[in-house]
Amino acid sequence: MGLTPTAPDPAAQSAASQGETLLEFPDNRLLIELCGPADAHLQQIESALSVHVLRRGNLLAVVGESQAQADAAQLLRALYARLEQGRPVGAAEIDAALRMGPEAEPASLSPDEQLEMFGSGPIELRTRKKTVEPRTDAQKDYVRNLFANEMAFGIGPAGTGKTYLAVAAGVTMLIGGHVDRIILSRPAVEAGERLGFLPGDMKEKVDPYMQPLYDALNDFLPGKQLAKLMEEKRIEIAPLAFMRGRTLSNAFVVLDEAQNASTMQMKMFLTRLGEGSRMVITGDRSQIDLPRGTQSGLVDAEKILAGVKGISFNYFTAKDVVRHHLVARIIEAYDAADADALARGDDPARGGYAPRRAPGSSGRQDRGNG
Structure with a gap:
């Protein structure tokens, strides 16, 4: 789990000998926030670590192995x-600490220090x-690479934060002055359905395909500021087909759903990279919606x-899913079904996402055509 126990204080040692550890928290207001609404945060910790946490005034008693x-x-304590x-504590922060262990408290970093890993x-x-x-840990390695490399690929199943973290990194670099603009793109490929004619002008036609990118941006920027940046073309959202012929300089560029780019589209996109730019390509090999016989540019x-x-x-992998816990179980079930199909010599119908490297590792894998 990544948690390394620290030496308890004398009072805690005495309590531990009686089967519990006592923790004192002097600020009752912060203690209420720590426990969460209806002690929801304590319940989350109890379930994950198989302990009981009891409230006694401004003390918490931890009972268990x-x-x-x-x-x-x-x-x-962390x-x-x-x-x-003044940093928030919610279910997401508790989940992160449970996965990776409590971290040292952050230093006050300048933008340049942030770029230096x-x-x-x-x-x-x-x-x-x-x-x-x-x-x-895989997300941590991914974010480091977004800042450390001029081109970064994030590959894995749905719900692992590939696009969300990439857009967050782009916004961080934009407001820090490291790039002049953000360009977000994805192939306008329908997910197994034929929607037919879409009304409206070009923007209205492609906006449904781009909605996940708008959702991410709305999480990071106030509505008026986002609208102003888009009006000034400092943030652009465009289909992959609109990238041809451009040189993208001093920009943070994201290609989402890259598994649905053809090999020629992928080469075209990658060669748009200009001076002072960084490029991120995200995709999921198990969700290729290209016509049968068309090779994925991501693969x-x-x-x-x-x-x-x-x-x-x-x-x-499914272990990095940060959506609902059922999403990870669903992905694991589909992966198991695809592995069984491969063992029988059949072609998995779902794309066969089965990475054979540890999460967060970088480098080459043996891969099929997806």
């Missing part, structure tokens, strides 16, 4: 320290509306670009 007690005590610094503190993407933190790029200096590949 000794190692679980120590882990829960360390986690509660979360309380976050609150003391975020120093030694925890990784944070600070946007106008919220601060975004990676919630798994092709993985094979060709593996090992090229300045290009990173980060891979995610």
Whole structure:
């Protein structure tokens, strides 16, 4: 789980010998925030670590196996320290701490320090509306690569934060003055359905395909500021087909749903990279919606670009899903079904996403055609 127990204080040692660890939190207001609405945060910790956490005034008593007690005590102390610094604690932050362990408190980083691998503190993407933190080790490695490489690939199943973190990194770089604009693109490919004629002008026709990108931007920028940046063309959202012939300089460029780009489209897009720009390509090999017989440009790029200096590949699995817990179970069930199909010599109908490298690793994999 990544949690390393710290040495308890004498009072806690005495309590632990009686089967519990006592923790004192002097600020009752922060203690209420730590416990969460109707003690929901405590319940989340209890379920994950198999302990019981009891409230006694401004004390919390942790009951359970000794190692679980120590882990829960360390986690509660770290979360309380976050609150003391004015940083939020919610279900997402608790989930991240449970996955990766409590981190050292963040230093105050300048934009330049942030570009230098975020120093030694925890990784944070600070946007106008919220601060975004990676919630798994694979996400942490991915965000580092977004800043450390001029071109980064994020590949894995739905719900692992590939696009969300990429857009957050782009907004962070834009408001920090490291790029002049953000360009977000995706192929306008229908997901297994034929929607027919769409009314309206070109923007109205393509907006339904681009909606996930708008959703991410709305999470990071106030509505009026976002509208102004889009009006000034400092933030652009466009279909992949509109990228041909452009040179994208001093920009943070994201290609989402890259598994639905053809090999020629992918080559065209990758060669748009201009001076002072960074490019992120995200995709999921299990959700290829191209016509049968058309090779995915994402799969092709993985094979060709593996090992090229300045290009990173980060891979995610169901363990990195940060949506509803059922999403991870669904992905694991489909992966198991695809593995069974491959074992029988059949062609998996769902794209056969089955990475054979550890989450967050970079480099080349043996891959099929997806």
